Amino acid sequence: MKGISVPQKRLLRQLKTLSITALCENDEIIRRGDELEDFWYPSLPxxxxxxxxxxxxxxxxxxxxxxxxYGRPQIGLEDIAFPHLTSLELEGLAFGDETPVEPFILRHGATLRRLTITDCLLACPEEQIEKQEDGDEDEAGTKTVQRWGHVFDRFRRELVCLQEIDVTEFGYGEFRLDTCYLRDLLKIDREQQRADTTALEKLESTVRQRRDVESS
Known part of the structure; x- marks a missing residue:
């Protein structure tokens, strides 16, 4: 992707609201894969x-x-921070230990008041899936597979200014080595579904209580 002009850069510096939506058909993923990857990283950041x-x-x-x-395309959020960010909406982004998305969100805990997460998957590498199926545990005796419940717990503890939270259509995705894309939705057992839902409800409750206290 070509660079932007000086007037365009000057305009961007003045923005208080920025909304970017990237649309593509399935055949475009194959035909224009390099362009898509370049847009999300390094062009976007x-x-x-x-x-x-x-x-x-x-x-x-x-x-x-x-x-x-996660996999393809990457997103370069590691070095990006907005000291005045109050509202963040994410759709179709991958969460997980090897993605920069969750750290990017937590980096704005001191200012973020509204967070919307739609149709995002938590990435599960193949080796984690195998451990999950085999019941393997790490040296500390705990499961090595990352869960949405862990993410929601961290949001509850660290996003201390949050007043609104809207999380919909979250799930787990399997990274496919044959395509290098995160596309398949993994099924999880009911116990884990309940644990994730409980963690989300705790997060929502904390946010409501905080909002009620501030408005009283």
Whole structure:
């Protein structure tokens, strides 16, 4: 992707709200894979996000047709921070130990008041799936597989200014080595579903209580 002009960069520096949605059909993923990868990294962070860091208050990143952030395409959020960010909307991004998405969110715990997460998958590498199926445990005797419940617990503890939370259509995705894309939705047992739901409900309850206290 080509660079942006000086006037465009000047405009980006003044933005307080930025919404980016990337749409693609299945055949485009194969035909234009390199372009898609280049857009999400390095073009998105370098050309669009970095210039807006000083003033941006509201950010929306949406990829409804393709999971982004694990395998292909990557998303470069490691060095991006918005000191005044109050609202964040994410759709179609991958969470997990090897993606920068959750650390990016937690980095804004001191300012973030509204968080929306839609149709995001938590990435499970093949070796984690095998451990899950075999019941393997790490040296500490705990499961090595990351869970949504863990993510929601961290949000509850660290997003201390959050006033609104909306999480819908979250699930688990399997990384496919044959395509290098995160696309398949994994099924999990009912016990884990309940644990994830309970953690989300605790997060929602904490946010409601905080909002009620502030409005009273």
């Amino acid at each position: 370098d050309l669009f996000l970095a210039p807006t860091q000083n003033n941006l208050r509201n950010l929306s990143l949406r990829s409804p047709d393709l999971r982004v952030g």
